Amino acid sequence: MILLGVLVLLIWLVLIFARGKFWACLDTDSAPRPQLTTWPTVVAIVPARDEAEVIAQSIGGLLAQDYPGDFHIVLVDDQSSDGTAQIARALPHSERLAVLDGSAPPEGWTGKLWAMAQGERYMRENFAAKYILFTDADIFHEPCNLRALVARAEADALGLTSLMALLRCESFAEKLLVPAFVYFFQMLYPFRWARDGRRRTAAAAGGCMLVRPDLLATAGGLESLKNALIDDCALAARMKTVGPVWIGLTRRVKSLRPYPGIGDIGRMISRSAYAQLGFSPWRLAGAMAGMVATYLAPVWLALAATGVAGLLGALAFGLMIASFMPIQRFYGLGRGRAVLLPAIAAVYMVYTLCSAWDFYRGRGGMWKGRAQAANVRPGARKAGEA
Numbered sequence: 001m002i003l004l005g006v007l008v009l010l011i012w013l014v015l016i017f018a019r020g021k022f023w024a025c026l027d028t029d030s031a032p033r034p035q036l037t038t039w040p041t042v043v044a045i046v047p048a049r050d051e052a053e054v055i056a057q058s059i060g061g062l063l064a065q066d067y068p069g070d071f072h073i074v075l076v077d078d079q080s081s082d083g084t085a086q087i088a089r090a091l092p093h094s095e096r097l098a099v100l101d102g103s104a105p106p107e108g109w110t111g112k113l114w115a116m117a118q119g120e121r122y123m124r125e126n127f128a129a130k131y132i133l134f135t136d137a138d139i140f141h142e143p144c145n146l147r148a149l150v151a152r153a154e155a156d157a158l159g160l161t162s163l164m165a166l167l168r169c170e171s172f173a174e175k176l177l178v179p180a181f182v183y184f185f186q187m188l189y190p191f192r193w194a195r196d197g198r199r200r201t202a203a204a205a206g207g208c209m210l211v212r213p214d215l216l217a218t219a220g221g222l223e224s225l226k227n228a229l230i231d232d233c234a235l236a237a238r239m240k241t242v243g244p245v246w247i248g249l250t251r252r253v254k255s256l257r258p259y260p261g262i263g264d265i266g267r268m269i270s271r272s273a274y275a276q277l278g279f280s281p282w283r284l285a286g287a288m289a290g291m292v293a294t295y296l297a298p299v300w301l302a303l304a305a306t307g308v309a310g311l312l313g314a315l316a317f318g319l320m321i322a323s324f325m326p327i328q329r330f331y332g333l334g335r336g337r338a339v340l341l342p343a344i345a346a347v348y349m350v351y352t353l354c355s356a357w358d359f360y361r362g363r364g365g366m367w368k369g370r371a372q373a374a375n376v377r378p379g380a381r382k383a384g385e386a
Contacts, residue, residue, distance in 0.1 A: 113231050203232075299317055
């Protein structure tokens, strides 16, 4: 039992001190950026499928950008059945907005990436843009966001500049599980490592990605990612081969999508969790064992073991709680909630197993009625691999 205590304490010492300070929430995009004398042309590409409830607010946020340069918006309607395209076309100032009727994805493409590719093709045919802003139909951008993104990209000569949207955190389920989603993402893809050109780790957040299309073409284009379920990190991995990338946290970009119940967040987790493991049962088994050792064993040792083993477990549990406090604070929640991390991790374990089960019964990557992992073979390489 002492050996187990040593193991769990060592795990947390490594995570705290040798994992890019992922837990500290220091990578926020709040510093002022220098003003430019010339602002390049930007085209936002927004793939949308059945987003009638939020499309007016998300596109309205883009239309309200205070960007000094030439800025256009291309909404690609991915065969919506709820009037998404009609709502968008009725918005004021729609002369800056093109709404395309997207076609069904060809074999081998995921729906979102095919919609993005259609938007990119329209952009290349109609605009000479230096940047594409890939963003989702359920994302709201504060009016200053595009200006700040472009200023950072120009100042640092970035090929990809990404911000992780502030997710909704209002319902009981959201307050319980949403901060952990960001915490686990940063643990998998430490932002400092993702920005370090010497490391292989690459990450982006699909809700807000400013990309240079010339470098995207050099990296192989969207076609090289066409069946990626974790498309944002796959794109970041490609872009990092041709130029610097940057990712950070922000409050300027906000998700409009509600998750009223635990099952709603569970479906979000299970949509891509097994893809993150390369659809490999061996990696799944390793991930489950690792999560037990990391999140559950310290609690068991602290409560059930005596002597040195119990002390080691308590120390590991203390480090675990401390590491979860900054993201709780970032989301405006009490730091005392950090004590729930072992139970939260158990919920994520359950939905990771559900993700694998969905894949093997032909419903992997389910999104808006499409099982997007149906053609993926087990053992596929993970996107943005650390």
